[in-house]
Amino acid sequence: xxxxxxxxxxxxxxxxxxxxxxxxxxxxxxxxxxxxxxxxxxxxxxxxxxxxxxxxxxxxxxxxxxxxxxxxxxxxxxxxxxxxxxxxxxxxxxxxxxxxxxxxxxxxxxxxxxxxxxxxxxxxxxxxxxxxxxxxxxxxxxxxxxxxxxxxxxxxxxxxxxxxxxxxxxxxxxxxxxxxxxxxxxxxxxxxxxxxxxxxxxxxxxxxxxxxxxxxxxxxxxxxxxxxxxxxxxxxxxxxxxxxxxxxxxxxxxxxxxxxxxxxxxxxxxxxxxxxxxxxxxxxxxxxxxxxxxxxxxxxxxxxxxxxxxxxxxxxxxxxxxxxxxxxxxxxxxxxxxxxxxxxxxxxxxxxxxxxxxxxxxxxxxxxxxxxxx
Amino acid sequence: xxxxxxxxxxxxxxxxxxxxxxxxxxxxxxxxxxxxxxxxxxxxxxxxxxxxxxxxxxxxxxxxxxxxxxxxxxxxxxxxxxxxxxxxxxxxxxxxxxxxxxxxxxxxxxxxxxxxxxxxxxxxxxxxxxxxxxxxxxxxxxxxxxxxxxxxxxxxxxxxxxxxxxxxxxxxxxxxxxxxxxxxxxxxxxxxxxxxxxxxxxxxxxxxxxxxxxxxxxxxxxxxxxxxxxxxxxxxxxxxxxxxxxxxxxxxxxxxxxxxxxxxxxxxxxxxxxxxxx
Numbered sequence: 124x125x126x127x128x129x130x131x132x133x134x135x136x137x138x139x140x141x142x143x144x145x146x147x148x149x150x151x152x153x154x155x156x157x158x159x160x161x162x163x164x165x166x167x168x169x170x171x172x173x174x175x176x177x178x179x180x181x182x183x184x185x186x187x188x189x190x191x192x193x194x195x196x197x198x199x200x201x202x203x204x205x206x207x208x209x210x211x212x213x214x215x216x217x218x219x220x221x222x223x224x225x226x227x228x229x230x231x232x233x234x235x236x237x238x239x240x241x242x243x244x245x246x247x248x249x250x251x252x253x254x255x256x257x258x259x260x261x262x263x264x265x266x267x268x269x270x271x272x273x274x275x276x277x278x279x280x281x282x283x284x285x286x287x288x289x290x291x292x293x294x295x296x297x298x299x300x301x302x303x304x305x306x307x308x309x310x311x312x313x314x315x316x317x318x319x320x321x322x323x324x325x326x327x328x329x330x331x332x333x334x335x336x337x338x339x340x341x342x343x344x345x346x347x348x349x350x351x352x353x354x355x356x357x358x359x360x361x362x363x364x365x366x367x368x369x370x371x372x373x374x375x376x377x378x379x380x381x382x383x384x385x386x387x388x389x390x391x392x393x394x395x396x397x398x399x400x401x402x403x404x405x406x407x408x409x410x411x412x413x414x415x416x417x418x419x420x421x422x423x424x425x426x427x428x429x430x431x432x433x434x435x436x437x438x439x440x441x442x443x444x445x446x447x448x449x450x451x452x453x454x455x456x457x458x459x460x461x462x463x464x465x466x467x468x469x470x471x472x473x474x475x476x477x478x479x480x481x482x483x484x485x486x487x488x489x490x491x492x493x494x495x496x497x
Numbered sequence: 498x499x500x501x502x503x504x505x506x507x508x509x510x511x512x513x514x515x516x517x518x519x520x521x522x523x524x525x526x527x528x529x530x531x532x533x534x535x536x537x538x539x540x541x542x543x544x545x546x547x548x549x550x551x552x553x554x555x556x557x558x559x560x561x562x563x564x565x566x567x568x569x570x571x572x573x574x575x576x577x578x579x580x581x582x583x584x585x586x587x588x589x590x591x592x593x594x595x596x597x598x599x600x601x602x603x604x605x606x607x608x609x610x611x612x613x614x615x616x617x618x619x620x621x622x623x624x625x626x627x628x629x630x631x632x633x634x635x636x637x638x639x640x641x642x643x644x645x646x647x648x649x650x651x652x653x654x655x656x657x658x659x660x661x662x663x664x665x666x667x668x669x670x671x672x673x674x675x676x677x678x679x680x681x682x683x684x685x686x687x688x689x690x691x692x693x694x695x696x697x698x699x700x701x702x703x704x705x706x707x708x709x710x711x712x713x714x715x716x717x718x719x720x721x722x723x724x725x726x727x728x729x730x731x732x733x734x735x736x737x738x739x740x741x742x743x744x745x746x747x748x749x750x751x752x753x754x755x756x757x758x759x760x761x762x763x764x765x766x767x768x769x770x771x772x773x774x775x
Contacts, residue, residue, distance in 0.1 A: 127673060128598075134679040135598035138590050142650050143606060149647045150613040153621035153628070160623055220520075227516050234517075240761065241521050247757035247764065248750050249708030251725040255732040255746045256527045259534065259739050266530065266547050273548065371524065376768060383769055403509075432617040435710035439729050455619040460715065469623050476620035483615040491608055 154476065161186055161470035172463040179466070186470040192349040199471065200295055202451045204356040208291075209366060209450065210430040216370035217426050218419060221377025226407070228378070229385045239382075243375035250372065254439025257368035258284070261440075283364035284441045284448060292357035296348040303340025307333045361447040365440055369433065377422050384418040385411070424486045428479050451475055535559065535743035542739050555740065562744035568720075569727040570748065573707055576638050576723055580645035581702035585695055587646070588653025592694075593687050595654065596661035597669050598679070607658070614651035618711055629716055636718035644716065645706045652705075653698050656770045660694040661687065693763070700760050701767030704753045724749045 163179040171177045190196045224242050228235060245253060260266035261283035268279040293301070310333030318326040388411060396406050434452040441448035443457055451471055459468030534542060535558050537551040594600075595607050618625075625644065626635075634640030664687065672682045713723045728749050732742035757764050 131673070131679045132598045132600045135594035136600040138679075139594045139600075139606070142587055142591050142610070142654070145647045146610050146613050146650060149625070149644075150616060150621065151609075153624040154616070156624035157620055157622075223516065224520060227513050230513060232510075232513055232517060238517050238521060240758075241524050243761075243765070244754065244757055245524065246768070247704055247753045249710065249725050249728075249753070251708070251710050251729050252746045252750045253527075255728060255742050256531050258732060259743065260527060260530055262544055266544070269545060269547060371527070375524070379765055379768055428615055428617075432619070434619070435725070435729075438710070438714075439732065442733050452617060452619050455622070456711070456715070459623060465623055468619075472617065472620040472622060475617040479615060479617050483612065487608060487611060487615075491604070491611075 154473075157469045158473055160466055161473050163466050165466040166462070166464040166468075167466065169463070172465065182466075186467050187474070190467070190470060190474070196467075197354060198446060198449065199451065199454060200354070201356050201359075201446075202449045202454050205359055205362060205448075206431060206433075206450050208358040209362055209369075209433065210427060212362075212366045213369050213373075213430050214423060214426055216366065217373050217377045218422060220370060220374040221422070222381050222415070224374065224378040225381035225385055228382060239378075242378055245372045246376045246379075248372065250433075250435040251439045253368055253372050254436045257364065257371070258440045261364040281363075282361075284361055284445070286360040286363075287447060288360040289355075289357040290360065292355045295354040295356055296350055298349070299344035299347050300340050303336050303344050307337035307340060309333075310336055359447050361441070361445070365437060365448060368440060369430075369436055372436075373426060373429070377426065380418055380422050381415060384415050388414060420486075424482055427482055431475060431478050531743045531746055534739050535562075535747055537740050539738040539740055558740040558744040559748075562741055562748055565731070565741075566724060566727060566745055566748055569722050569724045572638055572717075572721055573723040573725075574752075576641050576645065577703055577706045580642045580649060580706050581699050583642070583646040584649030584653045584702055585698045587650060588698060589657045589688075589691060589695070590683070591650070591654040592657025592659075592661050593683055595658040596664070597666070597682075597687070607654075610651050610654055612651075613648065614655070618648070622711070622715060626715060635716060636721055638717075638721045640716050641712060641721070641723070644712050645702075645709070649702050649706070652770075653702065656698050656701070656767065657691075657694055659770060660691070660697075664690060696760065697763045697767045697770070700756055700763050701770075703756060704764070707753050 160179075162181055162183060164182045164185075165177055165179040166172045171179065190199045228239055228242075232238065262268075263282045263285065267283070268281065270279070272278050310329050314326050314330040314333060317323075317329055392410065393406060396410050401409065432452055433450055434456065437448055437450055437453050438456075443453060443461075452475060455468050455471040455475065458464045458471060462468075530547065533550060534547070536554050536556070537558075538553060538555040541551060541553075541555075591610075595603055629635050629640045629644070634643065668686060669682055672686050677685065707723075708725065709723075710725045710729065713726045714729070717723065717726060728742065728745050731745055
């Protein structure tokens with residue numbers, strides 16, 4: 124019988140083999156190839172860019188250096204800043220609205236099924252459809268801006284997708300300091316969490332790393348200026364409308380995740396808390412919300428990686444050529460297919476991949492480990 | 498306090514309904530706008546009166562959008578059905594192996610396959626473009642079918658693997674004792690139990706592939722364009738007559754909306770599986 128099991132496992136391996144090969148080529152092979160392309164000068168010489176067998180040279184990390192510190196690639200740096208702001212507001216919007224809707228739906232109102240359906244249906248739509256509709260809603264002289272007139276107020280005047288206003292500006296040269304400080308704060312938070320969980324060694328290690336980050340941020344980073352001139356970047360208000368549309372599309376998804384968690388909480392637990400004298404507010408803040416922490420983490424990771432990759436929504440809402448609403452995923456597309464700057468496009472793609480891997484790899488590891496323990 | 502934790506007291510119930518109604522109008526407002534604008538005569542569309550109902554119902558928008566979009570809808574349909582079916586079938590076999598016959602190193606392989614579902618496709622777009630062109634499938638629907646089948650494998654494998662984990666091992670072992678081999682067990686034990694799994698996976702893949710844009714815009718030409726590309730081009734042009742893109746958006750949204758309305762329960766299951774572990 125053992126021999127039998129063994130043959131079946133071999134058969135199983137052979138059955139999975141085509142998929143392994145396909146994923147090996149299409150995911151890992153292509154990633155490797157893209158990394159290689161990003162280290163060449165493919166596209167720098169226009170005569171070679173579209174050649175069938177382009178002659179390219181290996182130029183090391185030059186493309187990456189240009190993206191982060193080169194004169195001509197300021198647009199990429201603004202796009203990185205825009206993505207960070209977009210992600211923060213998109214996450215906050217989805218999590219807060221999703222949680223609120225889930226709590227309300229969990230109270231079993233009349234028409235529960237109808238409301239749940241209404242909140243979740245945008246998730247079934249294409250970002251292109253969402254973008255097309257919201258593009259029309261956010262036209263400068265109409266749609267959302269004339270909504271106040273329905274109740275007798277003057278119309279709003281906000282130029283949703285074409286605003287040129289930038290707020291919370293900072294000099295790109297201060298980025299090393301800012302990143303160092305944020306890293307120190309995050310590590311400090313992790314250290315406190317580890318200490319609370321009773322894992323002393325981990326707490327000490329993270330605390331030391333945090334102190335090191337703080338030291339680098341204060342001691343070394345101010346002396347390192349990536350650019351020879353100040354270059355201000357900030358949050359483009361033209362993104363507000365895109366964030367609104369993105370939250371419209373994904374808040375229902377977040378609600379569904381929370382709802383799955385809320386329905387999993389046994390009724391006895393709620394009843395016990397109420398018997399103990401907890402009111403509704405305490406029931407949620409003390410018992411239910413802490414139990415939702417793993418879901419918040421999952422939702423943050425899934426939404427966060429969608430946000431880093433956001434492309435179609437921006438394309439459909441503001442067009443590919445509006446530099447005030449640009450993101451790296453879109454810039455990669457334009458750089459590659461409009462500008463024929465293949466190596467630089469590949470470099471932007473690889474940077475996106477690194478950002479996503481930074482949050483996905485630890486998440487996958489912990490998820491699969493948890494799964495194995497069950 | 499007489500109420501249990503779950504049913505809020507009467508005092509707060511009005512607040513709950515207020516939240517529900519406000520949220521519902523936020524979610525339905527764009528739909529209203531889409532339908533109303535689609536039904537207006539182009540001459541009647543102006544920003545100040547955008548919210549008003551049309552004075553004359555202009556059904557011609559849909560006829561126009563239909564004649565412009567029918568070939569693209571056909572492309573999307575062929576692409577979506579083929580790639581959903583192919584990735585579901587492969588995913589089912591993979592899931593069966595990972596759940597019931599894990600070979601040595603299967604865990605690592607599974608994790609490596611899963612990672613494929615999270616990568617930003619911009620990272621592989623240039624080599625993919627070159628590859629699809631090299632095998633002569635650039636600008637065809639079949640190029641997109643291959644791409645969506647391959648990049649669909651991680652999620653379909655994941656959903657089926659988790660689904661098959663719930664089939665008792667004793668059932669598999671009993672069949673093996675009776676002399677059934679690898680494929681016989683799949684054919685007569687696992688596959689017949691798979692219907693709900695296939696529904697979840699196919700609905701999920703259908704929605705994802707129908708709605709996808711990046712591959713569609715990079716790898717198709719006007720003849721093989723899926724609907725999302727055509728819609729983005731129509732709405733992105735200068736001096737748009739907005740009734741047409743709105744009617745087009747409705748046409749593009751209809752298939753996935755129907756799937757959502759009819760199979761809502763399975764749709765949510767796929768959605769939950771997408772966050773990796775059930």
